[in-house]
Amino acid sequence: MNRGANRGGLHWSRSLRFRLLAVTVAGLTVAVVLAGLVLSGLFREHVQRQFEAALVQQLDQVTARLEFDAQGQPGIAAQALSDPRWLKPYSGLYWQVDAMAPDGRGRAGVLRSRSLWDTSLTLQVDALADGAVHVHEVAGPQGAPLLVLERTVRAEGTDAARWRLIVAADLQATQAATAQFTRVLALSLAALLVLLAAAAWAQVAVGLKPLQALQRGLQDVQQARTTRLQGAYPAEMQPLVDDFNAVLARNAEVVERARTQAGNLAHALKTPLSVLENAACAPAPRDGAALAASVREQVQVARRHIDWHLARSRVAASAHLPGQRTALEPVVGGLVRVMNKVHAGRGVDITVALPDAPLFFAGEAQDLQEMLGNLLDNACKWAQSTVRLQAQVLGGQPPQMVVSVEDDGPGIGAAQRAQAVERGVRLDETVPGTGLGLAIVQDLAALYGGRLDLEPADLGGLRVVLVLPAALETA
Incomplete structure (x- = not known):
């Protein structure tokens, strides 16, 4: 089907210019016709009254004589x-x-x-x-x-x-005088209607000219001559242009993020793949246990990187969707039960202090579990005996939820806190892990518009403060 022909065939009925001109000319025509009828009637009535008044004088004269x-x-x-x-x-x-x-x-x-x-x-x-x-x-x-x-x-x-x-x-x-006046009036009003129609056409042409500039700007964006709409637009159109530029910027950000994610994933997988390649090329050891352990470790590292990037991709796609809300208490309760089982041999006591009013996270439950799970797991690994989780809501627009997880472990010095949230950095190689836990939490929180802060804990170890958007409780 020829789309161009179809568009041309429907142009007159779908044209905004045609609609505006048709409505304006129709309104002007009705107004001019009504004005002509009213003026002609008033003139006829005036002439009739004057003629009748003169005839009354003649009747009075005849009566007097x-x-x-x-x-x-x-x-x-x-x-x-x-x-x-x-x-x-x-x-x-x-x-x-x-x-x-x-x-x-x-x-x-x-x-x-x-x-x-x-x-x-x-x-x-x-x-x-x-x-x-x-x-x-x-x-x-x-x-x-x-x-x-x-x-x-x-x-x-x-x-x-x-x-x-x-x-x-x-x-x-x-x-005859009334008819002559009506003819002159009709010709005058017809000429006025033509002038008003021409003025309406000029007004529509000038008023719609910014739309042509907007169309050219969109063509420039489509043909990659520019990355955003350029130029000055009327005040009524500027919000639309700004919103469209915001969409373009958002799309560019998504594309750049996807490109960065792909590059980061490829870079992150190079190390475990190189280790596996070297292990495969080395002479076979008599005891295969060491090789198996090395393979398992590198596979875990690779899987962790993949899970991290998949989590970032999922959050990037859903972080700004409206209407998302997850209750904090059920997620924390489930994670505490899991951590008690995983770290049962270390005898870590996990205490939770939540406000009486329910707290809701403005996001998906899986992302909240990912972030709090990493924080609790990291705290349990470093704690000597106690891990404490607290939460509260900060007022404002939009409201924010603050969750802090602290332990009584050795803590981290001020100079090392910035390194602790970098991907793959492990401050102590004796503790099992991949060095991605805090980095994952920081990236996921940033995608939701939140943040991650590291502070000294009252218990003597490290306190991790997670700030996330909160959802209001529905009635």
């Missing part, structure tokens, strides 16, 4: 009206007086303006209170749309006679 004779018949002197459009046929401004019967029906066009010429305005029957003004839209002369205002009046001294005054004006000019 309306007079009644002795018989109660209405009359309006055309010359008394100020607007010349009243006299021009089909000028677009009209007035009319209708006689209204008590049942609401009436006779249209009793009086009308000259601008209506030979036509009259026909309105539906409308129940009007005296003096109230109603507004309608009807078709006028030549089918032109008209805005109509009507009002009823009564002649003085008569209760039954009611007259409807009508004033109408052509809406075509108003509608």
Whole structure:
């Protein structure tokens, strides 16, 4: 399958740039359309109110010029009206007086303006209170749309006679102005939308530019041109870059550790292999016991080195895994029973002092057994009669567990303590061992972020202080 073709085919739907632009343009489009509708409606309503207000003034003028004779018949002197459009046929401004019967029906066009010429305005029957003004839209002369205002009046001294005054004006000019405004507004908003979309595209391009720099940096790391991400990144991306560089540093550290471990193991096995090779090449002794003892000793040394490096590798892989916890008391109890059996012939008394509250090691039980087992075994080998193990927890973040193992043996001088934790160094060849015990403990503790300290003991011998990360007790 062509991965490049597949990636290109899905590029538009999986592109962050496309998603940002699509959402931005969609939001801008909705906002511009709503703004256009609102502005157009407001302009139309404003023009309509202004037009209606002007027509109310015309209706007031017609009402003021309306007079009644002795018989109660209405009359309006055309010359008394100020607007010349009243006299021009089909000028677009009209007035009319209708006689209204008590049942609401009436006779249209009793009086009308000259601008209506030979036509009259026909309105539906409308129940009007005296003096109230109603507004309608009807078709006028030549089918032109008209805005109509009507009002009823009564002649003085008569209760039954009611007259409807009508004033109408052509809406075509108003509608044309509204349409022109809507067209100009639509073109303006469309141009604004294009400019905003271009600005959004520029914003997205500038905002995503650091991602391109990050991609180039990753390619440089992948192609081994650099070992970490270089350059300055925005504040929002810098934590990601720092974390990625930390991962790269961690991987480099693991690789270097593995390379060092392999070299150390190879170097450590050279001595026993050379001894075995020399023993094999030497003339066969008459008594094979010495050869067998030498072979067993070198095999034990080689196995000890291998176990040590395997333990380091295991701890290096699991030391920083979250959620690990091992109870201290069961591990110490098991080791004390083992040491009492192994060193039963020497009569060493092992005392343990643990706090009442349970202590937990933030790591694997096998690693804790490896470290404490080496310390107890080493203390029992050198002790004259007493070995003491104590433990406590130090507060802080993160919390730490301190385990001390001391004996009443000869102890170690201050100048020799640094040598005691070196691999393969044995300060006294008369005591069996490989010289790896304290070195193993120190390396394992370091992998967990702890440490190993050697101090003079109150019992007179050596006190080994092991500091390890502690795990909090769960509820």
